[in-house]
Amino acid sequence: MTNTILVLESVVLVLLTVLVAGLLRSHAEILRRLHALGAGLDPDAPTSELASMPVELRSRVSGSFATAADLDGAGLRDDALHVAVVGTRHRTLLAFLSSGCLTCQTFWTAFGEPARLDLPDDIRVVVVTKDASEESVSALRKLAPPNVSVVMSSTAWSDYSVPGSPYFALVDGGAGRVTGEGTGAHWDQVKNLLRQAADDASDDSREVRIDRELREHGIAPGDPSLYRTAEQIAQESRA
Amino acid sequence: MTTTLAAHGLAIGLPTGWEGRIQRRAVSVAAEQTHAVVHLANFALPEERDDFGGGVTPLMRSADVFVVLFEYGPDAVGKPLFATQGIPRVTADMFGSKRLQRPLPGQLGCQRFFTAHGRPFCLYVVAGSRAYLPRILAEVNGVLTDLDVAP
Incomplete structure (x- = not known):
């Protein structure tokens, strides 16, 4: 036993x-x-x-950037909002976040300290969540920083073809177009997105300026003078 | 007009580049009743702002305009201040620096009290400068033309 x-x-x-x-x-x-x-x-x-993981940034060269759209939706306190994104003199960083996504928490926290975001003065941050029917409004109220606009709009997620949260789109209000978009796990990665978008814009404007200056001097695309080697140029100078 | 903002029995058409909020303040005591407050602007509205533009007007530039439509309670209906019936329009002579709730250099203000469909309102407009007033008046009157107030 x-x-x-x-x-x-x-x-x-x-x-x-x-x-x-x-x-x-x-x-x-x-x-x-x-x-x-x-x-x-x-x-x-x-x-x-x-x-x-690096920020997934779609290149403007791909031509895949969408036309931007204004935001229409609900706020977190029984209000209706229309946020102008197109036709503005500033750029808007749309942060597509949700209350349940763990990676989003770092961004909700980051937006509560605007001075530490280190954003250019002409960029305004707007958080876009899905509609109240797909979100927890009480959780969003706790997460939303007092100084950042939060719009609940599933339509905006559709307009900007957002694959999931977190996701960011930088809109040039004057051009009415998205100039950079992607995702990341940390704010520093999103800042890289902004930097790359700025570099792209700078490259574009430089190319336009060079083309204009060449045209002003009678040099059109395909002009043989554009294809001379340094040696040829030196020989012509000596002659 | 490109978009319509609607809530709390108000519907407003907004031109491109304008943004707006229609809200109702949260009640602090159970017996309190709050009413619609509309903020419209042709620039980015800050999230932290008072009913009549505190936190907003210091950010304005010369070409900017800020519009408040503030609804009062039913006890205001029939009072002489709200005797004007229907949604008003604004003209240049209604604007002055002394009509601002918070005077700031260069800015002009205008206040009109009225009743529309039995609801008493104050329309308060702040213009960034006199230089842009003609364009501002045209835009504000366009917005007011498209304003619908439900009874």
């Missing part, structure tokens, strides 16, 4: 050991995935593959 009890106790002990080991392993996996999503508890832990 005693032997039977001992055997049963051993079996139970083995089963409990296996169960605890399984739970610990599952817990470790959950922590690892949380960290990968940017919600890890250890600030000193090395960044994960997602956190170090």
Whole structure:
């Protein structure tokens, strides 16, 4: 009888050991995935593959940037909003966020400290969430910084072909077009998006200026003078 | 007009580049009743702003305009101040620097009280400068023409 009890106790002990080991392993996996999503508890832990993932930035050269659209939707306090994005003298950074997405938390926090965003003066941040029917308005009220406009508009998500949150689109109000868009896990990555968009715009304006100056001097595209080598130019100078 | 903003029994057509909010302040005590407050502007409205433009007008440039449509409670109906019936239009002679709630250099203000469909309102307009007043008047009157007030 005693032997039977001992055997049963051993079996139970083995089963409990296996169960605890399984739970610990599952817990470790959950922590690892949380960290990968940017919600890890250890600030000193090395960044994960997602956190170090570069911003996906579509190039303007691809011609895939959409025409921008104004935002119509609801606010968080029984209000209706129309936010002008097109025909404005400023640029607008549309931040498509949600209350439930873990990676979005870092952006909600970042927008609460505008001075640390280090944005150019002509960029206005507007957060766009989905409609109230697809969101938790009470959670959004807790997350929304007091100084940033939040518009609930599923139509805007559709207008800007947003694949998921977080997602960012930079709109040039004067041109009425999106000039950069992409996603990232941290604010620094989004700032890179803005920098690249600015560089693209600068490249475009430089190219236009050079073309104009060449035309003013009678040099059209395909002009042979554009294809002379340094050696040829030196020879002509000597002659 | 490119878009219509509607809420709380008001519908407003907005020109390109304008933005707006129609809101109703949260009640602080159960017995309190709040009414519609409309803010319209041809520039980016800051999120933190008072009913009559505190936090907004210091940001305005010369060509800017800020419009407030503030609804009062039913007890104001029939009072002499709200005797004007129907949505008013604005003219240059209605504007002055002394009509501003918060005087700022160069800015001009205009206030009109009226009742539309039994609802008492104050229309308050701040113009960024006299130089742009003709264009501002045309735009504001265009917005007022497209304003619908439900009874």
